[in-house]
Amino acid sequence: GDSVTQKQGQVTLSEDDFLFINCTYSTTTYPTLLWYVQYLGQGPQLLLKVTTANNKGISRGFEATYDKGTTSFHLQKASVQESDSAVYFCALVDLNTGYQNFYFGKGTSLTVIP
Amino acid sequence: GPKVLQIPSHQIIDMGQMVTLNCDPVSNHLYFYWYKQILGQQMEFLVNFYNGKVMEKSKLFKDQFSVERPDGSYFTLKIQPTALEDSAVYFCASSLALGGRRAETLYFGSGTRLTVL
Numbered sequence: 676g677d678s679v680t681q682k683q684g685q686v687t688l689s690e691d692d693f694l695f696i697n698c699t700y701s702t703t704t705y706p707t708l709l710w711y712v713q714y715l716g717q718g719p720q721l722l723l724k725v726t727t728a729n730n731k732g733i734s735r736g737f738e739a740t741y742d743k744g745t746t747s748f749h750l751q752k753a754s755v756q757e758s759d760s761a762v763y764f765c766a767l768v769d770l771n772t773g774y775q776n777f778y779f780g781k782g783t784s785l786t787v788i789p
Numbered sequence: 790g791p792k793v794l795q796i797p798s799h800q801i802i803d804m805g806q807m808v809t810l811n812c813d814p815v816s817n818h819l820y821f822y823w824y825k826q827i828l829g830q831q832m833e834f835l836v837n838f839y840n841g842k843v844m845e846k847s848k849l850f851k852d853q854f855s856v857e858r859p860d861g862s863y864f865t866l867k868i869q870p871t872a873l874e875d876s877a878v879y880f881c882a883s884s885l886a887l888g889g890r891r892a893e894t895l896y897f898g899s900g901t902r903l904t905v906l
Binding site for chain 1: 793795822830831832834845880882893894895896897898899900
């Protein structure tokens with residue numbers, strides 16, 4: 676079945692550091708790939724999504740490329756700020772099962788030290 | 790952007806009691822979901838609901854759980870009776886109806902923190 680894997684549970688960076696969060700997926704179809712961000716005490720909110728292989732999603736300085744060859748959708752940001760501290764979830768949605776199925780990774784907790 | 794409201798934000802109850810978690814989804818959305826998140830862990834899918842019916846549920850959606858949305862009112866998750874392991878944050882989410890690119894985004898509420906004593 677479909678699944679999403681995030682291996683990094685926690686990442687700690689200093690302001691202006693480069694961010695890379697790993698995400699790989701497994702599916703037999705052509706899903707839409709998404710990143711959600713969850714700030715402390717809030718529900719997850721959509722950060723970016725990409726519907727087509729080999730395309731890139733960009734939002735608020737974050738970017739992720741849908742790489743069908745490596746089945747990856749890593750999240751990157753050139754220069755993080757303290758306000759980026761949050762939990763980041765990679766997700767996959769498969770519309771081909773007849774109803775919607777969203778699959779979330781375990782999440783990566785990012786702490787940015789000023 | 791679109792807002793999903795969850796009421797209450799916190800609920801504390803004794804084991805064995807019944808609890809109802811309320812969700813006011815985005816007004817034109819037709820697909821509704823409940824997710825469970827234990828502190829510091831992954832969000833886990835419980836159930837999705839469309840056109841008055843449960844479309845899919847996970848193993849976590851025990852027999853003690855039920856969902857409904859009577860006549861456009863709140864989308865509710867009822868647990869009866871509750872157990873200690875039901876303590877978690879429960880997130881409601883909604884999306885536009887099935888089909889097409891509009892349906893690919895889930896909008897989440899801020900969650901209800903349920904503590905079962």
